[in-house]
Amino acid sequence: MYTFRYRKDLPGVENRVQFREVLGSIKQMTRSEAERRKKEFLVGQEINTEAAKVPSVLTFAHAVKYYREEFAPEMLRESTFAIADYHLKKHLEHDWNDTPVEHITIDVVNEWARKKRRAGLSWVSVKNVLRTMQRVLSASSKDRKSPFSQEGLIIPERDKLNMQLRRRNAVSFSWKEAGQIVAQIRASDLAASDKTRYEALFLLAAASGLRCGELFALRINDINFEAGTVRVDEAVCARTGVIQECKNVSAYRTVLLVSRL
Helix, strand or coil, rough: EEEEEEEECCCCCCCCCCEEEEEEEECCHHHHHHHHHHHHHHHHHHCCCCCHCCCCCEEHHHHHHHHHHHHHHHHHHHHHHHHHHHHHHHHHHHHHHCEEHHHCCHHHHHHHHHHHHCCCCHHHHCCCCCCCHHHHHHHHHCCCCCCHHHCCCCCCCCHHHHHCCEEECCCCCCCCHHHHHHHHCCCCCCCCCHHHHHHHHHHHHHHHCCHHHHHHCCCCHHEEEECCCCEEEEECCCCCCCCCECCHHHCCCCEECCCCC
8 A cells, every 4th residue: 555654733732743644555556646646635634834733832821931930940040030020021921921932933023022112112121021031932942942033133223323322322430530420429418428438439430340230239358458359249139139149150250440549
């Protein structure tokens, strides 16, 4: 008998199921006729076409559940998960929960991003939220890969230019400007203890280039006055206000202060 096997999607089944089809007796048809009937069968049944594809039972909600209950408690710092959970609750779960994971492609992501931009969300925020989405999807996938890449995100040229201008105009202070700020603090009506604290904060920020969260987490024994260095091994979480270890290995470092400090 001429036979062949094929795989087909079935509702509620994650992996495709294999079937066997009998074409007829080798005494009643030639091999060419068997091949023709095989092709007719596949076309008629729409095998291996988008029309025949049945969505996986795994949805974004399943990926989020795994991320919250299994991945995050073991792999993430509390502050990192706090930010991710905010993104999930504020921007992602309402829009994506019922969407099959295999339907989350860069095309539908771009459509979602345009909707968020029209609602007033900045491109920086959109990209940050999508990073969380990628981590959630990759954490629950077998190959630990996200189904889409942000390289395919379509950002209008005008918005790209505005983003570059904002980065160029981002607030930063030179050593001279830090000195001017300190002079204004000294001339203010603040209490003497507050003046001393703020003066030290601005001077240390200008001398070290540390982030705010790193500055606010410093302790006196983190500063080596003889060597002129600052040890960075903790940071304040922007959302919780709690001092915790740095979020990654590269954040642990010793900073050499400028000689003028």
